[in-house]
Amino acid sequence: MRRSRRAAFIQIALLCLLAGFALFPLLWMVSVSLMQPGEASRFPPPLLPAEPGLSAYRALFETTGIGRYFLNSLFVATLGTLLSLLFNATAGYAFAKLRFKGRDRIFQLLLAALVIPAQVTMLPLFLMLKELGLINTFAGVLVPVTASIFGIFLVRQYAMSIPDELLEAARVDGAGEGRIFLQIVVPALTPILITLALFTFLGAWNDFMWPLIVLVDQDLYTLPVALAALSREHVQDNELMMAGSVLTILPVLLLFLVLQRYYMQGVMAGSVKG
Amino acid sequence: MRRASRAGWAFAGPALFMLGLFFFVPVALAFALSLTDFDLYALADLGNLRFVGFGNYAELFGTPLFWKALGNTLYFVIVGVPLSIGLSLGAAVLLNGGIRRLSGLFRTALFAPVVTTLVAVAVIWRYLLHTRYGMVNYALAQLGIEPVDWLGDPNWSMPAIILLAVWKNFGYNMVILLAGLQTIPADLYEAATIDGASRWQRFRHVTIPSLAPMLLLVSILTMAGYFQLFAEPYVMTQGGPVESTVSVLYFMYEQGFKWWNLGVASAVAFILFVIMFVITMIQLRIARVRGAI
Numbered sequence: 001m002r003r004s005r006r007a008a009f010i011q012i013a014l015l016c017l018l019a020g021f022a023l024f025p026l027l028w029m030v031s032v033s034l035m036q037p038g039e040a041s042r043f044p045p046p047l048l049p050a051e052p053g054l055s056a057y058r059a060l061f062e063t064t065g066i067g068r069y070f071l072n073s074l075f076v077a078t079l080g081t082l083l084s085l086l087f088n089a090t091a092g093y094a095f096a097k098l099r100f101k102g103r104d105r106i107f108q109l110l111l112a113a114l115v116i117p118a119q120v121t122m123l124p125l126f127l128m129l130k131e132l133g134l135i136n137t138f139a140g141v142l143v144p145v146t147a148s149i150f151g152i153f154l155v156r157q158y159a160m161s162i163p164d165e166l167l168e169a170a171r172v173d174g175a176g177e178g179r180i181f182l183q184i185v186v187p188a189l190t191p192i193l194i195t196l197a198l199f200t201f202l203g204a205w206n207d208f209m210w211p212l213i214v215l216v217d218q219d220l221y222t223l224p225v226a227l228a229a230l231s232r233e234h235v236q237d238n239e240l241m242m243a244g245s246v247l248t249i250l251p252v253l254l255l256f257l258v259l260q261r262y263y264m265q266g267v268m269a270g271s272v273k274g
Numbered sequence: 275m276r277r278a279s280r281a282g283w284a285f286a287g288p289a290l291f292m293l294g295l296f297f298f299v300p301v302a303l304a305f306a307l308s309l310t311d312f313d314l315y316a317l318a319d320l321g322n323l324r325f326v327g328f329g330n331y332a333e334l335f336g337t338p339l340f341w342k343a344l345g346n347t348l349y350f351v352i353v354g355v356p357l358s359i360g361l362s363l364g365a366a367v368l369l370n371g372g373i374r375r376l377s378g379l380f381r382t383a384l385f386a387p388v389v390t391t392l393v394a395v396a397v398i399w400r401y402l403l404h405t406r407y408g409m410v411n412y413a414l415a416q417l418g419i420e421p422v423d424w425l426g427d428p429n430w431s432m433p434a435i436i437l438l439a440v441w442k443n444f445g446y447n448m449v450i451l452l453a454g455l456q457t458i459p460a461d462l463y464e465a466a467t468i469d470g471a472s473r474w475q476r477f478r479h480v481t482i483p484s485l486a487p488m489l490l491l492v493s494i495l496t497m498a499g500y501f502q503l504f505a506e507p508y509v510m511t512q513g514g515p516v517e518s519t520v521s522v523l524y525f526m527y528e529q530g531f532k533w534w535n536l537g538v539a540s541a542v543a544f545i546l547f548v549i550m551f552v553i554t555m556i557q558l559r560i561a562r563v564r565g566a567i
Contacts, residue, residue, distance in 0.1 A: 007371075011368055011371055012376070014368055015365075015368050015369070015376075015380050018365055018368070018380075018384055019380055019383040019384060021441065022383055022384045022386060022387055022441070022445070023383055023386065025387075025395065025398050025399065025402060025441070026386065026387070026390070026398075028398075028402070028409065029398045032401075040401075040407070041407055042407055043406060043407045043412070044407075044412050045407050045408065045412055086288075087288055087289040087292060088289060090285040090286070090288065090289065091285060091286045091288070091289035091290065093285060094281075094282045094283075094285035094286035095286060098278050098279075098281050098282035098285060098286075099278050099279060099282060100278070100279040100280075100281075100282025100283050100286070101279060103282065106286075106290070110293070113297070113298070113301075115498075115550075115551060115554065116301055116547065117498065117501075117502060117543075117546070117547055117550060119502060119523060119526070119543050119546065119547075120301055120304050120543045120544065120546075120547050121296075121297055121300035121301055121304060122300075122543070123300075123304060123307060123530050123536050123539050123540045123543065124299075124300040124301075124303035124304050124307055124540070125296060125300045126530075126531075126536075127303075127307075127536070128296075128299070128300065128303075143292075143296050144296060144297075146292050147288070147289040147290075147292035147293050147296075148293075149293065149297075152289060177281040177284070177285075181285070202389055205391065206390075206391045206392060206393075208392060208393050208504075208505045208508075209504055209505065209523070212508075213527075213531055223391070223393075223394075224391055224392070224393035224394070224505075225393075227391075227393050227394055227397060228393050228505075228508060228509050231397045231400070231509055232512075238401050241397050241401070242397075242398070242401070244394070244397070245391075245394040245395070245397050245398055248391045248393070248394040249390045249391050249394050249395070252389055252390070252391065253386065253389060253390065256386075256389040257382070260382060263389070264449060267446065267449050267450065268450070268453060270495075
């Protein structure tokens with residue numbers, strides 16, 4: 001079996017190379033963020049900080065007000081996630097388990113609408129929100145996050161596996177629909193609701209174009225919008241920009257690492273939607 | 275049954291209301307908007323709004339920058355999507371072969387860029403690609419290659435953005451393709467091996483046909499994503515140098531939210547949608563003819 005051992009070695013070597021490609025930019029970002037001011041703007045670029053310190057982070061919090069943007073992002077992503085759970089869990093369950101007139105036709109329409117890119121809606125949506133006085137508010141940012149076709153689809157596919165007998169038995173026992181939803185359906189759906197929450201949180205946290213359009217006041221900026229603005233101002237200040245990037249990426253990366261299993265479930269569900 | 279129907283509407287209603295009001299209504303309005311000369315004056319007073327038919331479309335077709343943006347976006351899609359899927363497939367094949375113990379760890383590492391924030395990684399890559407003290411040029415210098423002005427040279431700006439996009443996205447399709455690889459029965463490979471098929475022949479005649487439906491799906495989804503190029507040029511190049519990275523969406527953003535030509539911008543959005551739709555249909559057609567689905 002010498003040949004297969006050599007193959008295994010080559011395989012691991014290639015995987016290490018790929019992992020290096022994937023991780024190097026992220027690791028270097030952390031390393032540069034710990035350097036002293038100006039240290040990273042040299043040639044050859046240093047791999048590790050000579051004296052690791054937090055001066056870039058201190059400057060970031062003191063001069064750019066990033067703490068505020070961080071809280072804005074946290075607020076938008078958290079509230080968006082809760083609203084998305086509320087709207088999509090109920091609708092996904094209804095499309096899977098409750099018979100109502102036009103249900104299947106509406107669902108087909110929703111699936112067909114998946115081909116329409118969100119950017120088509122941006123200009124009219126902007127004008128509508130302007131009429132409603134929601135431009136330059138978090139509510140305006142959240143409007144497209146709340147109900148989503150993907151979210152409804154995700155929950156529906158999972159809810160199909162809840163046995164009808166279970167729901168019927170509860171109805172015979174006189175339980176109301178609201179109680180059935182809270183006491184039977186939600187517990188059964190928990191894994192997919194975690195997946196939905198994770199996708200929504202990451203999506204809202206990382207989103208750039210829509211918040212850039214809606215938010216005018218600097219005080220309301222989310223992290224990506226603020227980071228893009230800062231990067232135009234502080235082109236030369238690499239340590240500062242890397243510290244800002246760490247602060248933006250780290251929360252979602254950690255969340256993904258902890259809940260990876262649930263995330264992958266969403267990736268696979270998304271891949272069968274076609 | 276009556277009760278179930280009422281409950282159904284009560285549960286699905288709120289989400290359908292939100293989607294109707296904030297997705298389907300804007301889609302319909304987008305087309306109407308693209309037939310008007312909605313601009314800064316109309317924004318101030320709707321009385322200034324005029325119906326111009328397909329005037330915006332005609333105007334766009336006579337605008338060189340629009341064609342440039344379309345060309346840049348097609349360049350990004352046509353080069354970026356195959357590179358991205360190729361790397362995903364390569365990584366999936368590597369992960370699928372043998373070493374069970376480490377593959378979970380490698381999978382996580384290769385997937386990590388997918389969940390990162392696009393704006394933040396664009397900032398990182400702008401620094402990595404810096405002409406004077408960027409790590410990429412330093413590595414090239416070790417190989418004896420002259421420094422490349424990645425983001426300042428119109429010939430290199432789009433390849434640089436493609437590099438970032440491939441780095442960020444290949445993990446997503448890798449996971450989907452890996453799941454597909456794991457469903458291919460081992461017998462198929464054994465039979466091919468007995469027939470004397472080489473490693474490459476097995477890949478070409480067993481792996482690729484088995485994965486065909488999944489490759490189709492992945493290419494449709496990836497293409498749809500790549501057509502929406504925006505944040506990378508916004509952060510890394512601001513559309514430059516000499517407009518070599520102005521994408522369709524970047525053009526739409528500038529028209530709509532910098533110059534407030536919302537009618538024209540809406541027409542841009544619609545053209546993009548039609549192009550994406552047509553290309554998806556062509557892909558499905560080719561797949562059907564070839565028997566992949």
